[in-house]
Amino acid sequence: AAQNFVDRDSPIDIIDCSSKNKFRWEWLTAKDKQDDFLSEYVRKVNKDGVAWCCHCRCEVKYGNRGVQAFRDHSKTTLHARNRNTEKTNMRLPAAMQAVKDRINGTATASTSISSSETSLPLPYGAALNLDLGTLGLHREVSSVPSHPKPVSLKDRITHQEAYICSFIAEHTLPLSIAPHLIEFARALCTDSKALEKLHMERQTATYKLRNGLAHLEHVRLVNVLKTVPFSINLDESTSKASNKRILSILQRLKVKGLTQAGKERKKRLACRIIKQKEDSSLLANILVSILPLFKSFILTFEQKEPMVHRLFDELKLVLKTFLTCYLPHEYVNSFSKLTDINPRHPNIHPLKRIFVGEHAKQFLQGMESNKAHNYRKNVLRAYQETGEYMLKKFPIQNKNLALLSTIDPELCGHSAAAKGLQDLFDLFPTIVDTSTTSKDQFSLAASVLQNDTNFTSTITDKKLDKWWATVLANPNYKVLSPVVKSFLSIFTGPRVESSFSVMNNIITSSTNRTLIETYQAIHKVKYKLLNAQKTSTQMF
Numbered sequence: 001a002a003q004n005f006v007d008r009d010s011p012i013d014i015i016d017c018s019s020k021n022k023f024r025w026e027w028l029t030a031k032d033k034q035d036d037f038l039s040e041y042v043r044k045v046n047k048d049g050v051a052w053c054c055h056c057r058c059e060v061k062y063g064n065r066g067v068q069a070f071r072d073h074s075k076t077t078l079h080a081r082n083r084n085t086e087k088t089n090m091r092l093p094a095a096m097q098a099v100k101d102r103i104n105g106t107a108t109a110s111t112s113i114s115s116s117e118t119s120l121p122l123p124y125g126a127a128l129n130l131d132l133g134t135l136g137l138h139r140e141v142s143s144v145p146s147h148p149k150p151v152s153l154k155d156r157i158t159h160q161e162a163y164i165c166s167f168i169a170e171h172t173l174p175l176s177i178a179p180h181l182i183e184f185a186r187a188l189c190t191d192s193k194a195l196e197k198l199h200m201e202r203q204t205a206t207y208k209l210r211n212g213l214a215h216l217e218h219v220r221l222v223n224v225l226k227t228v229p230f231s232i233n234l235d236e237s238t239s240k241a242s243n244k245r246i247l248s249i250l251q252r253l254k255v256k257g258l259t260q261a262g263k264e265r266k267k268r269l270a271c272r273i274i275k276q277k278e279d280s281s282l283l284a285n286i287l288v289s290i291l292p293l294f295k296s297f298i299l300t301f302e303q304k305e306p307m308v309h310r311l312f313d314e315l316k317l318v319l320k321t322f323l324t325c326y327l328p329h330e331y332v333n334s335f336s337k338l339t340d341i342n343p344r345h346p347n348i349h350p351l352k353r354i355f356v357g358e359h360a361k362q363f364l365q366g367m368e369s370n371k372a373h374n375y376r377k378n379v380l381r382a383y384q385e386t387g388e389y390m391l392k393k394f395p396i397q398n399k400n401l402a403l404l405s406t407i408d409p410e411l412c413g414h415s416a417a418a419k420g421l422q423d424l425f426d427l428f429p430t431i432v433d434t435s436t437t438s439k440d441q442f443s444l445a446a447s448v449l450q451n452d453t454n455f456t457s458t459i460t461d462k463k464l465d466k467w468w469a470t471v472l473a474n475p476n477y478k479v480l481s482p483v484v485k486s487f488l489s490i491f492t493g494p495r496v497e498s499s500f501s502v503m504n505n506i507i508t509s510s511t512n513r514t515l516i517e518t519y520q521a522i523h524k525v526k527y528k529l530l531n532a533q534k535t536s537t538q539m540f
Helices: 025-029 068-074 077-087 097-104 153-170 175-189 192-196 202-227 240-254 260-275 277-300 308-323 329-333 358-365 369-393 399-407 415-427 439-451 464-472 475-488 494-501 516-532
Strands: 042-044 050-053 058-061
Touching (some): 068 077, 358 369, 439 475
Antiparallel strands (some): 050 058
């Protein structure tokens, strides 16, 4: 029979006048034990303490227990069976008016609404003051409740296809696994009861794989090898002709002949390893001591936050540190411009004080004095040549890098920071819309920011991206947004590099190439899930 459903405007206090727990529309936003929203099937009827379950077509009394009554009802066998029936079957065209009433969710047989209103993507009991503009709607919500319509089989298949594609992108799997993943899912679904109880964490999977499945297969293989005769050669090698071929290969391998290139390579290796072992050890030890200097420079920029504002300063620091390995600190620090330094200046450290590392230093102390002196002279010459190369190749005269160092939050409040921001405006001519933002407006906002200590002092997070995100959230500094976002995008960190390293998971030996568009699509879905902080299972 048709039920007299009520809408959100109905006087619930009057309808549930004698109920201990009066009906609340907020209950419909909760989920039941089946992980379904109550708004999908619960309808409030014009009766004290009673609601209607559209799945079971029965009344649910909530007057004494409140929303818990609906959760308990969702656990009943009848409700679960009816729910699964509706969700796993296609909706057929209605042949009777009663079926049409049920599909439309009308209160009486004579009540009808247009198909355009039933298509409103709003749940039953939605607030009437809901901002429909956010949903792309431009008319009021119908007060007639709509019954949840069974989803067509075609739509359910499309939904599962999206589910699979999202799962592949989330876990960075090769796309060729899609058909195998479907077959795997079908195999698991054959035992639905066991699947519901299935739980396995990473540690459990590792243990059971190593000590369970792999161990069992190892035992089986050993038993087979003990009982079944086998050949250590391939099947094709069991013939007499193949045996002769194997014999000729073995005879050829016994001949200790080398090509001319092989002999020269062997001679070089023997010379380095045996005759020049001392020189090779010294060279290796000094490299072990010097290379961490450059490694620390690289690690500075392999962090989670942008460090572009530190690039210019770190370049100067690593160059100065290297030069002071053989030049006096007073000489290096006396120049305001590093390009004025002469890397071959005669005023150097004494040869014994030139940095070679602790291991190489101990090695040299045990050598003959003349040999150690010659070795230190060779190290000095290497320092000088490397210093010349670094001064020539390092972009220490790049004005753009110097300007980027002025965006450091620690410099806020200084005139250099204001001047640097104003000059950065000219570095991004294609980014700034000059029709809406002039350089005068930008310069004024940059200057005001340096004086707004009441605002900047409240920003506790001094990380570059976090600090500027807080600044740009202030309406007074929106004009800085295009330029600031441009220099913040100059960023290479582990998260960016990891997007390229996962390519090894997508490209396999059988599918050894992929289109850029496909690779980009995978990361779009992957980053969408990361941004929503959901897995593909939760999203779909």
